Amino acid sequence: MAQKLSVKLLKDILAAFNSRDIDKVMIFFAEDCILETPRGADRWGRRFEGAAAVREGLQMRFTGMPDVTYTDDSHNVDGDSGMSKWTIRGTDARTGQKVEANGCDFFTFRNGLVVKKDSYWKIIDCNH
Numbered sequence: 001m002a003q004k005l006s007v008k009l010l011k012d013i014l015a016a017f018n019s020r021d022i023d024k025v026m027i028f029f030a031e032d033c034i035l036e037t038p039r040g041a042d043r044w045g046r047r048f049e050g051a052a053a054v055r056e057g058l059q060m061r062f063t064g065m066p067d068v069t070y071t072d073d074s075h076n077v078d079g080d081s082g083m084s085k086w087t088i089r090g091t092d093a094r095t096g097q098k099v100e101a102n103g104c105d106f107f108t109f110r111n112g113l114v115v116k117k118d119s120y121w122k123i124i125d126c127n128h
Contacts, residue, residue, distance in 0.1 A: 003112045005077055005080065005082060005109045005112060007075045007076070009028075009082070009112070010075035010077065010082050013025075013028050013084070013107075014070055014075075014086065016028060017068075017070055018069055020068065022055060022059050022062065026051065026054075026055055026058075028113065028114050029051055029054055029113060029117075030051070030111075030113040030114060030115045031050070032049075032050060032051075032115065033049075033050070033051055033054050033113075033114055033115050033116065033117070034047060034048065034049050034054070034116045035047070035048040035053075035054040035057045035058065035116075035119075036116070036117070036118045036119065037057060038103070038119050038121045045119070054117075064092065064094070065090035065091060065092060065093060065099065066090075066091070066093055067090045067091050068088065068089070068090035069089050069090060070084075070086040070087070070088055071087050071089065073085065073086040073087075074086075080108060080109045080110065081106070081107065081108055081109070082106075082107040082109065083104060083105065083106055083107070084104060084105045084107070085102070085103075085104045086103060086104070086105075087100065087101070087102050087103075088100070088101055088102075088103055088121060099124075101122045101124055102121070102122045103119065103120055103121035104119075104120050105117055105118065105119050105120075106119075106120075
């Protein structure tokens with residue numbers, strides 16, 4: 001389902017994430033895609049490579065925060081790159097803790113499909 005890179009495409013991707021339907025999300029990703037998550041043992045967070053691994057990584061988000069939504073969004077496009085800023089809201093399935101944080105995704109596209117999604121969230125420090 002390759003589309004021309006545009007703000008509309010980024011909004012469509014966000015809508016797919018808000019549907020929490022992994023099949024809807026994955027139609028935007030290339031077979032050789034990469035996902036880098038906000039948390040992990042490495043400086044880039046945790047990396048998933050290839051569509052099957054990216055599917056698994058994204059499904060972990062939907063399972064770990066089953067009511068996740070991305071709102072207050074804005075989007076920018078430049079060449080083969082896109083950026084989406086948003087506020088993530090949801091409930092951590094393990095702890096029951098409510099989550100609300102600003103974040104962004106940096107996308108790299110090839111032929112209208114995501115080849116890399118690099119995600120960042122603000123770290124909420126409840127001790128301050």
